[in-house]
Amino acid sequence: MNDCVAELSHISKMYGTGDTAVVALNDLTLRVQRGEYLAVMGTSGSGKSTAMNILGCLDRPSSGSYQLNGTAVQDLSDDALADLRNRELGFVFQQFHLLAEMSALDNVILPMIYAGLSAEERRQRAITALERVGLAQRLHNKPNQLSGGQQQRVAVARAIINQPGLLLADEPTGALDSRTTAEVLDLFGELHRQGMTILIVTHEQEVAERASRLVQFHDGRLLSDSANP
Secondary structure: OOEEEEEEEEEEEEEEOOOEEEEEEEEEEEEEEOOOEEEEEEEOOHHHHHHHHHHHOOOOEEEEEEEEOOHHHOOOOHHHHHHHHHEEEEEEEEOOOOOOOOHHHHHHHHHHHOOOHHHHHHHHHHHHHHHHHHOOOOOOHHHOOOHHHHHHHHHHHHHHOOOEEEHHHEEOOOOOHHHHHHHHHHHHHHHHHHOOOOEOOOOOHHHEEEEOEEEEOOEEEEEEEEEOO
């Protein structure tokens, strides 16, 4: 099995044209190894969010190539890209993005709707995922009946439900207090120990220190790449 889950090769991304053009990424090369826990840091405008969007198949580069689990992403149609995203990637965001009218269980079931599973299998897998993140007693609660930390745990359960090759987390603790941040980071640490590949974008040093590798962006380029002590 290839030990590289995601590989960005000489990626550039430009928005706009002519005098108003903005270079968000400039010849970026980055490899994410299978089973690694990688933190990405950088000031606002450094390119880290653009790189996250390209890694997440939410945006396409202006030039360069992207391989996700051996698939050449830049060659895919929009439909094939959506299928790959659903199959290979999990997403955790700062603002949870849970559907307010649905229970925790139904929110976690959603990504499996197009996976070809029976309704009962989807339900059982969702229950298992919520148990895995410590919410066995909250299956039928709606988001407004859950704390911020519990909502983020539901979001993590939803992100891992299809057993993605890569879990992408964009400022996942940005809306949480310090105690809840620690709880969510403990959860990420446990998922990593179980073999999940995680890439987390953050501006918080204490969050980045939980990862095994830290990369820093500056002006659309890789400024540094080092193992965390």
